[in-house]
Amino acid sequence: MTEIRHQPVAPTRTQWLAAGSDIDPHRHEDHQIVYAARGVLAVTTGAGTWIAPANRAIWIPAGTVHAHRAHGTLELRLLGLPPAENPLGLDAPAVLTVNPLLRELIRACTDTPDDGGPERRRLRAVLLDQLAASPQQPVQLPAPTDTRLARICDILRADPADRRTLDALSREAGASARTLSRLFASELGMTFPQWRTQLRLYEALVLLAEDTPVTTVAHRCGWASASAFIDVFRRAYGHTPGRHR
Known part of the structure; x- marks a missing residue:
């Protein structure tokens, strides 16, 4: 059996992937928001595949084993959240609508490292509020x-x-x-x-x-x-x- 990679802290960063590239199955102890600012992202778990074009993001709960695949050149925005921060109250992956404000908040949080300052804390607080109000979308292909x-x-x-x-x-x-x-x-x-x-x-x-x-x-x-x-x-x-x- 292939060993699942364990990456305790879910990274917050921007990452570019070439078309057809994969990120191998792994899990975090944090929650994670994954957003494709360009291209199409597929996230696969044991329960199926979630698909996210540029007006959707995928919520991945802490502990979920998941893999990524890029369709088209992918500008991947990754945003980690501590286990205690679950604005959606979800314990399963979900696809979320990304409105213009949420898109810019994700961009802002992933463009620069978190310095722990008050401005960053306020930014994350607004982002959490927007996530809590973001409608879920049935963009899943169950397995x-x-x-x-x-x-x-x-x-x-x-x-x-x-x-x-x-x-x-x-x-x-x-x-x-x-x-x-x-x-x-x-x-x-x-x-x-x-x-x-x-x-x-x-x-x-x-x-x-x-x-x-x-x-x-x-x-x-x-x-x-x-x-x-x-x-x-x-x-x-x-x-x-x-x-x-």
Whole structure:
């Protein structure tokens, strides 16, 4: 078994990662906010993958084993918080909306080292208030444990444009569509169409970070038209794929 790297103090800094780069699985005794000011960040834990474009941040609770992956050139902003500072009251990872004020607070806190002075303390206090008020977003791709369900998820990860119904896919999993539907609800907390849409949105973010044209992204991720893709993307992230790029 690979040993998990233990880094007791979660760093506060800015770090650049090349497209496709990884940070190996590790854990902190601190909480951590991770924010991609440029590029798309994927954080993976045993429970699944959380995806964060530039208007989202990821909350990683203390003790959570996690790994990072960069899609596109990534300007990664890391902000560590002591275990006693949990403005969200969360013990599981979450994706948070980053409004303009919170974005600038994260930038300010990660641009310069913490000198422990009164200005820095006031800055962190405002940041904690903003975090507490930040809405959570359902931008997670849960990981299945049931082997039959994992087979379906692997097929769709390999080809997000696969438009087969769950009934058609069930033949490759050795389970009925009804059984698989129950597993999607019990293990992943969503329906099959919801999970497939989340997967397609994740793949779309990755392709957009690689400067793939919007129409190409739409077809490679399984949407019938670019306009249908743009509509789903806007409802999920609050802006169009063109503006996102």
